[in-house]
Amino acid sequence: MKGQRWKWLFVAxxxxxxxxxxxxHLQAIENSECLDCHGDPDMVKELPxxxxxxxxxxxxxxxxxxxxxxxxxxxxxxxxxxxxxYDQEVPHPVxxxxxxxxxxHDEEGTAYEESVHAAARVKGVKGAPICYNCHDFHYTKYLYxxxxxxxxxxxxxxxxxxxxxxxxxxxxxxxxEYVMCAVCHAPDVGRHINLRLYDLMSEKFLTGEEIVQKLGxxxxxxxxKMDLNKDGVLDTKExxxxxxxxxxxxxxxxxxxxxTDNLKPEVHxxxxxxxxxxCETCHSIKSPxxxxxxxxxxxxxxxxxxxxxxxxxxxxxxxxxxYAIDATRVKLLDVIGxxxxxxxxxxxxxxxxxxxxxxxxxxxxxEGR
Amino acid sequence: MKRIYLHPIPVRIWHWLHAFGIAFLVxxxxxxxxxxxxxxxxxxxxxxxxxxxxxxxxxxxxxxxxFYVFTGRIRTYFPTAEELILGSMRQAVYYGYGIFRGxxxxxxxxxxxxxxxxQKMAYLxxxxxxxxxxxxxxxxxxxxxxxxxxxxxxxxxxxxDTIHVLLFxxxxxxxxxxxxxxxxxxxxxxxxxxxxxxxxxxxEEEHS
Ligand code: HEM
Numbered sequence: 001m002k003g004q005r006w007k008w009l010f011v012a013x014x015x016x017x018x019x020x021x022x023x024x025h026l027q028a029i030e031n032s033e034c035l036d037c038h039g040d041p042d043m044v045k046e047l048p049x050x051x052x053x054x055x056x057x058x059x060x061x062x063x064x065x066x067x068x069x070x071x072x073x074x075x076x077x078x079x080x081x082x083x084x085x086y087d088q089e090v091p092h093p094v095x096x097x098x099x100x101x102x103x104x105h106d107e108e109g110t111a112y113e114e115s116v117h118a119a120a121r122v123k124g125v126k127g128a129p130i131c132y133n134c135h136d137f138h139y140t141k142y143l144y145x146x147x148x149x150x151x152x153x154x155x156x157x158x159x160x161x162x163x164x165x166x167x168x169x170x171x172x173x174x175x176x177e178y179v180m181c182a183v184c185h186a187p188d189v190g191r192h193i194n195l196r197l198y199d200l201m202s203e204k205f206l207t208g209e210e211i212v213q214k215l216g217x218x219x220x221x222x223x224x225k226m227d228l229n230k231d232g233v234l235d236t237k238e239x240x241x242x243x244x245x246x247x248x249x250x251x252x253x254x255x256x257x258x259x260t261d262n263l264k265p266e267v268h269x270x271x272x273x274x275x276x277x278x279c280e281t282c283h284s285i286k287s288p289x290x291x292x293x294x295x296x297x298x299x300x301x302x303x304x305x306x307x308x309x310x311x312x313x314x315x316x317x318x319x320x321x322x323y324a325i326d327a328t329r330v331k332l333l334d335v336i337g338x339x340x341x342x343x344x345x346x347x348x349x350x351x352x353x354x355x356x357x358x359x360x361x362x363x364x365x366x367e368g369r
Numbered sequence: 370m371k372r373i374y375l376h377p378i379p380v381r382i383w384h385w386l387h388a389f390g391i392a393f394l395v396x397x398x399x400x401x402x403x404x405x406x407x408x409x410x411x412x413x414x415x416x417x418x419x420x421x422x423x424x425x426x427x428x429x430x431x432x433x434x435x436f437y438v439f440t441g442r443i444r445t446y447f448p449t450a451e452e453l454i455l456g457s458m459r460q461a462v463y464y465g466y467g468i469f470r471g472x473x474x475x476x477x478x479x480x481x482x483x484x485x486x487x488q489k490m491a492y493l494x495x496x497x498x499x500x501x502x503x504x505x506x507x508x509x510x511x512x513x514x515x516x517x518x519x520x521x522x523x524x525x526x527x528x529x530d531t532i533h534v535l536l537f538x539x540x541x542x543x544x545x546x547x548x549x550x551x552x553x554x555x556x557x558x559x560x561x562x563x564x565x566x567x568x569x570x571x572x573e574e575e576h577s
C-alpha cells in the first residue's frame with residue numbers, strides 16, 4: 001500500500017512542523033496581554049504639562065479593523081516590544097518606538113515619499129500628514145466600501161478646504177461630490193466608475209447583503225446568474241435583466257454613480273502642478289476615465305465586490321442619476337435630435353424649392369389678370 | 370401700400386435680444402454636447418458662455434412675461450375657438466397651397482391681433498411651455514448638487530438633461546423654420562424690416 005504510507009508520512013510531517021511552530025507562537029505576546037492594561041477605558045498617561053492622554057485601545061473596535069481582521073498583533077506594529085516584564089511598573093520600554101507602517105506597506109511608502117505631503121513634512125510644514133494622520137492606526141478600516149464623499153471626509157477635507165481653490169472649475173460642489181480628489185490630484189493612480197444602489201426615500205445606500213438577500217443570490221454566484229453570455233462583464237442587455245430582477249424583488253433604488261481612484265498605492269502620490277485640469281479629459285465620449293465601470297456590493301467587513309459592467313451601461317437610461325456631459329451621453333437621443341433638426345431643414349428647404357418652382361405660375365397668374 | 374405699427378420698441382428690443390440669445394444658446398449647446406466632434410472653443414469657455422447667456426435669456430424672458438401679462442398683451446397669444454380649428458386650417462392650406470399660386474394671405478395683422486392662428490399656437494407653446502421648461506432645466510443643470518432634491522424628484526440628472534437636450538433640438542429646428550417663415554412676407558425681407566423698424570407694410574388688396 002504505497003499511497004497509504006505517503007499519507008502517514010504526510011501526517012507525521014505536519015504534526016512535527018506544528019510542534020516546532022507552537023513554541024514560537026506561544027512566545028509571541030497575545031493581544032489580550034496588552035489589553036489587560038490597555039483595554040481599560042480609564043487608562044491615561046499624565047504628561048509633564050499636566051494634560052492627560054488616553055492609552056486606551058478599544059478591543060472590539062480593534063478586532064473589527066483591517067488589522068484586527070487580518071490577525072495583525074499589537075506587537076506586529078509595536079515591534080520593539082518583544083517581551084513583557086511584569087517586575088517593572090511599565091512592563092515594556094517607554095517611549096515605545098515609532099511604528100513603521102511601511103514595514104508591511106512598502107509600495108504605499110514609496111508612493112507617499114514622492115508626494116507633496118512627504119515633501120512638506122521634510123520641509124517641516126506643520127500638519128503635513130504621515131500614514132496614520134490620514135488613516136488612523138488602531139481602527140483602520142477597509143476602504144473598498146467607502147463612497148467618494150466618505151473618503152473625502154475621512155481624508156482630504158480634514159485639512160483642506162477645496163472651495164478655496166478650483167476657481168476655474170464650474171459646479172465645484174457637484175464635482176467634489178462625484179469625483180474623488182485623488183482622481184485629479186494623484187493622476188498616476190488610475191480611476192474607474194462605481195455604481196451603487198441608493199434608496200432615495202431613506203437616503204441610504206443598500207448594503208451588499210441586503211441586495212443579495214432580496215435577489216436570492218450569493219456574492220459568489222451573482223455574476224454567474226446575471227452574466228448570461230459568460231464574458232465576465234454585464235452588458236446593457238444583462239443589466240436590463242438585473243434592473244428587472246431588482247424591480248420584481250421590490251428593491252427600490254437608483255444607481256448612484258461616481259468617479260473614484262483605483263485604490264492602489266499610487267493614490268498617495270499627491271503632486272503639485274500635475275493635477276488634471278482639462279475638462280475634455282473627462283467630458284468626452286472617448287474619455288478613458290469611464291472605461292472601467294463596476295457595480296459595488298459592500299460586505300459588512302468594509303470590503304466590497306466589484307462586478308464589472310460595460311461602459312455602455314452608463315450611456316443607457318438605466319443609469320439616470322449620473323451624467324457627465326459628453327462622456328455618458330445617450331447616443332439615441334442624438335439620432336432623434338438629428339431627425340428633428342433635419343425635419344426643420346427639410347420643411348424650410350422643401351417649401352423654398354416649391355416656392356421657386358412655382359414662380360412662373362404666379363407670374364402667369366398676375367399677368368393673366 | 371398700407372403701413373401698420375405692429376411692434377413697439379420694447380418688443381423689438383426684447384425680440385432681438387431673445388433671438389440672438391437663443392441662437393447663441395443653440396450654438397454653444399452644440400459645442401457643449403458635441404465637443405468630441407467640433408471644438409471651436411474649449412469646453413470650459415462654451416460652458417461659461419452658455420451659462421452667462423442662459424442667465425440673460427432667463428431674465429429677458431421674465432421681463433417679457435411680466436410685460437405681456439400685466440399689459441394684457443398675452444391675449445394676442447391665445448387663439449379664439451374659431452381660429453383654433455378653422456383658422457389654422459385656412460392658414461395651413463394657404464402655406465401649403467395658396468401661397469404657391471399667389472393667393473392673398475387669409476390673415477391680416479393688426480396691433481391688437483398680430484399673429485395668425487398657426488403662429489399663435491406655435492408661439493403659445495414655445496413661450497408658455499418650452500422656453501420656461503428649458504430655463505428651468507437649465508437652472509437645475511447649473512447647480513446639480515444644490516438642486517439635487519428637485520432633480521431627483523424629476524427622475525435624475527440624465528432625465529433633466531434629456532428634456533433640456535430634446536428641447537435644444539427643437540429650438541434648433543424652430544430657429545431654422547422660424548427664420549424661413551419670416552421670408553414669407555409680401556417680399557422676403559418685409560417681416561424682418563418690420564421687426565427692426567416696427568412698421569409692417571402690406572400691399573393693398575385689389576378686392577375685398
Ligand atoms: C433655448 C435655449 C437653450 C438651448 C438651445 C440650450 C442647449 C443646451 C445644450 C445642447 C446643452 C448640452 C447638454 C448635453 O450635452 O447633454 C446645454 C447644457 C446646459 N444648459 Fe442649456 N440651452 C438653452 C437654454 C439654457 C438656459 C436658459 C439655461 C440657464 C438658465 C441653460 C443652462 C444650461 C446648463 C447649466 C447646461 C449644462 C452645461 C453648462 O453648465 O453649460 N440652458 N444646453
